[in-house]
Amino acid sequence: MPELPEVEVVRAGLAPAVVGARITAVDVIDERALTRHPAGAADFVSRLEGARVAAAARRGKFLWLPLEGDEQALMAHLGMSGQMLLRVPDAAPERHERVRLHVEHPAHGRLAVVFSDQRTFGSLAVDELIDTPDAAPGGFGTPLARIPTQAAHIARDPLDTAFDDAGFIATVGRRSSAIKRLLLDQNLVSGIGNIYADESLWASRIHPETPGTRLSARAVRRLLGEVRLVLEKALAEGGTSFDAQYVNVNGQAGYFSRHLCVYGLAGQPCPRCGTPIRRVAFMNRSSHFCPRCQRLRKNSL
DNA sequence: TTTTATCCCTGGAGGC
DNA sequence: TGCCTCCAGGGATAAA
Known part of the structure; x- marks a missing residue:
């Protein structure tokens, strides 16, 4: 995809x-x-x-x-x-x-x-x-x-030098929606889909359903950093291909799927702690996360 | 304004 | 073998 x-x-x-x-x-x-x-x-x-x-x-x-x-x-x-x-x-x-x-x-x-x-x-x-x-x-x-x-209506993407970090952090802090929903909102930050949202949240140890209002500015800044790292690594590998659905202009697949830590890996051990990765339905699609590394906390992160 | 649900679509996988 | 159902998910739109 x-x-x-x-x-x-x-x-x-x-x-x-x-x-x-x-x-x-x-x-x-x-x-x-x-x-x-x-x-x-x-x-x-x-x-x-x-x-x-x-x-x-x-x-x-x-x-x-x-x-x-x-x-x-x-x-x-x-x-x-x-x-x-x-x-x-x-x-x-x-x-x-x-x-x-x-x-x-x-x-x-x-x-x-x-x-x-x-x-x-x-x-x-x-x-x-x-x-x-x-x-x-x-x-x-x-x-x-x-x-x-x-x-014109979509936000800049996180690899754009004109991306407004402070504006993004402030908006997330005001929104009660789940952070994964916010990452997928192209009006807030563009370019992120289901795969890289799951991977970035895992890297940041944030549960996908954590409300934006419960995330500190520091946590959102860290998440933004992980989003950029994940996107840059994927770019260096030519993107993610699971099947013939994504290929480059010459019909060749990308190799980032070898580096995925949670997406599509339900039941397999978390690369960080070994706990089985969980898959849950979310927004008519799937969320993959580690139930131990990414706990849904009641207090702010 | 914000949040959530629904629809669009095809083909592969799995069950019977 | 054939039929059926489910699933994948980005974005527009409608509804609450």
Whole structure:
């Protein structure tokens, strides 16, 4: 499931192949891949054909390719199972191929950029770029203080140098929601999904259902530090792959799953204390934690 | 404003 | 073998 590290691996893989390239043609195979582009497939195609890609940018789990000399960008969210694959121009269709962009790069020649998505939670759109409220770059990979309108509402991610640590700590301290719910709230901090939320909370020894109001500023600062460490380690390993749902632009898996301490490891010993990891239902998904290292305390942490 | 629940979707796993 | 149910989960939206 693509979270920040996986999306960043995709962005970094796409950048050298598409920045400076011209989009020569667009095939929309399945319109469900355009749920974020309400004007429809014909409008999507007409806005892209002939355009040149100026950059490859990302904030949290949102990825976008600003178009040169224009106020628009091709925006992508990979959802649960979306993939952006680089292929030779006449490559056979992928099993769950939804959209194919034909591009021509001045150095690399013709390429196909394939958006493939099994569960169809991902989507592409051509979106307007607007100014960022803090005048800092819109995201990683671009110096411009611009962001697609559909990504403008989400917070910066923890690896963004413009991330507001103090604002995050203060907001968490005011909210009574479970800390895991707050970590998954993209309006508060972006890029974290179920895997890295569980891993960061385990590293911080915080129970996922601890209310934000029960966490001291010091505890939230420590958690933020662990979030960054986990994300950076995952990035260095190429992201987390459990199956074919996440691969980089060349179709290769990441290796961070070898380093997971709790996620998906219910019943297995905690790497720190040996107590069996517990899995509980949480927000229509799963939480994994060590019942000994991560106790739910009544007093503040 | 904050919090919580529901829905969207596909394919693999497991039970019968 | 075939059918059925459950499960995975990011984000938008509605409801409380």
